[in-house]
Amino acid sequence: MKTEFEHRQAAHCESGVTSNLLWKASGGKITEPLAFGIGAGLFFAHIPLIKINNGPAIAFRTLPGYIFSRTCKSLNIPIVKKRFFSTESAETFLRQQLDKGIAVGCQVGVYYLPYFPKEYRFHFNGHNLVVYGYEEDKYLISDPIMQDATTLGSYELQRVRFAKGALAPNGQIYFPKTNVTITDEQIKQAVKAGIKKNVYNMLSIPGYFAGVAGIAHTGNKIKKWMDKLGLKKAGLYLAQLVRMQEEIGTGGGGFRYIYAAFLQEADAYWPGKGLSEISATFTQAGDMWRTAAVQAAGIFKGRLTTQQDFDKMGDYLIAIASVEKQAFEKLKKIKWD
Numbered sequence: 131m132k133t134e135f136e137h138r139q140a141a142h143c144e145s146g147v148t149s150n151l152l153w154k155a156s157g158g159k160i161t162e163p164l165a166f167g168i169g170a171g172l173f174f175a176h177i178p179l180i181k182i183n184n185g186p187a188i189a190f191r192t193l194p195g196y197i198f199s200r201t202c203k204s205l206n207i208p209i210v211k212k213r214f215f216s217t218e219s220a221e222t223f224l225r226q227q228l229d230k231g232i233a234v235g236c237q238v239g240v241y242y243l244p245y246f247p248k249e250y251r252f253h254f255n256g257h258n259l260v261v262y263g264y265e266e267d268k269y270l271i272s273d274p275i276m277q278d279a280t281t282l283g284s285y286e287l288q289r290v291r292f293a294k295g296a297l298a299p300n301g302q303i304y305f306p307k308t309n310v311t312i313t314d315e316q317i318k319q320a321v322k323a324g325i326k327k328n329v330y331n332m333l334s335i336p337g338y339f340a341g342v343a344g345i346a347h348t349g350n351k352i353k354k355w356m357d358k359l360g361l362k363k364a365g366l367y368l369a370q371l372v373r374m375q376e377e378i379g380t381g382g383g384g385f386r387y388i389y390a391a392f393l394q395e396a397d398a399y400w401p402g403k404g405l406s407e408i409s410a411t412f413t414q415a416g417d418m419w420r421t422a423a424v425q426a427a428g429i430f431k432g433r434l435t436t437q438q439d440f441d442k443m444g445d446y447l448i449a450i451a452s453v454e455k456q457a458f459e460k461l462k463k464i465k466w467d
Contacts, residue, residue: 131372132263136234137272137279141388143258144197146274147235150260151305152201155224156312159313160201162274167392168204168324169197173331174387175340176348182296183252185370188348190385192331194237194256198304200327204320208307210305213300217288220301233262233272237302239293245273245280247363247365251371255297256371261287281464318399322466325396329462330453342455349447356440365430368443372426375419383423386454411457415450424444 136153140146143165152160168171173192182186191197195211196316214220227234239255240246265272268281282290291301325393332341339347348371355364375383425443428434 131228131265132270133228133233135260135262135272136380138274139277140274141384142171142191143273143275144165144191144194145169147258147260148198148201150272150274151198151233152205152207152312154328155306155310156317159314159317160205160312161395162323162349163388163391163395165201166197166326166388167396168307168317168326169199169201170324170331170418171197172328172389173340174342174344174348176344176351177339178351180296181212182254183370183373185367185373187296187369188374190375191256194258194397195302195304198258199233200324201320202306202322204318205312206225206462207310209304211302213302215300217292217301220291220303221284221288222246224303225264227303228261228263231306233260234303235260236291236322237297237299237301238287238290239295240290240327241293242289244282244286245276253295253372255293255295255299257290314399319397321399324441325461325464329458333462337454342451342458345454346448346451347358347449349444351444352447353441353444356437361435364440365432368426369430370395371390372423372430375423383416383419386412386419390416400466403466404460408457408460411453411460415453418446418450418453422450 138150140149140162142162145162148169149160149162152165167173171192173189175189177187199209199211212223215225222233236259238257238259239253240252240257241252241253261269262272263406267284269284269287271282275279291299293299305422335341338344355367359367370391390412393405393412397405422443425434425446429439429443
């Protein structure tokens with residue numbers, strides 16, 4: 131059984147899945163950048179009390195599932211989203227949808243994905259892919275960060291759908307509920323809603339752990355890591371930051387480039403709002419994140435070992451926070467009506 135579905139490679143898993151699931155309904159207009167921006171995918175959070183792979187929880191994206199849900203909500207598209215208590219009921223429901231010709235998104239863990247390079251396999255359960263058919267015991271898989279479509283055996287798919295640990299997917303499955311047509315006016319209003327949501331998330335969440343305040347706070351914390359944690363553990367914490375930034379769903383720098391592309395595409399729906407000009411600032415922020423990643427890599431690989439090196443790393447994040455704050459404040463000042 132195979133649904134009508136075309137695999138398209140993307141930069142980020144969930145925005146790629148969202149775009150691919152909405153591609154036909156939008157006539158190819160919901161690109162990956164539009165899905166990412168409408169879904170308010172750009173984020174930052176640092177929660178030291180939560181540990182992932184023995185390092186602090188640092189996120190450069192919204193929680194898994196939010197991009198798809200927000201994009202569909204902004205476009206007035208009803209969705210189905212389910213989790214399961216048993217592997218049997220999860221597979222039964224999956225096959226029922228595929229038999230109806232419905233391609234579905236799934237949240238999975240990456241550790242046991244056999245087609246992932248070994249260096250990218252660690253315990254992270256926020257990955258997304260599309261299942262669009264099956265042939266006997268093999269499921270047809272469109273993982274948007276891979277160049278080509280692939281397959282997973284029934285047990286292999288079950289294993290990643292029910293991976294344990296933080297963000298455990300519990301067999302989560304999601305897809306648009308009905309066949310719909312997405313109009314340009316719907317996209318225009320969804321773009322506005324997505325920008326407003328992302329502005330709030332990056333500027334207005336209370337506290338110091340999230341948004342641009344979280345980036346600056348993390349920069350200041352990094353300056354204290356060497357004394358507080360010791361060189362080895364501090365280096366491992368920076369390795370965690372880079373892993374979440376550059377290896378999981380494109381991370382910090384890549385997300386800023388996608389958001390820049392979103393604003394460029396959004397400019398066609400809202401001309402005269404200066405979105406293309408603001409886009410350049412997010413490209414700058416992406417470049418700065420990549421520079422910071424090089425500095426962090428030098429520390430955890432043992433090439434950079436002084437307090438000045440940690441200070442420089444912290445200053446990079448403080449500067450990034452300033453640049454992103456300026457960009458989001460410009461977006462906040464836009465008069466949409």
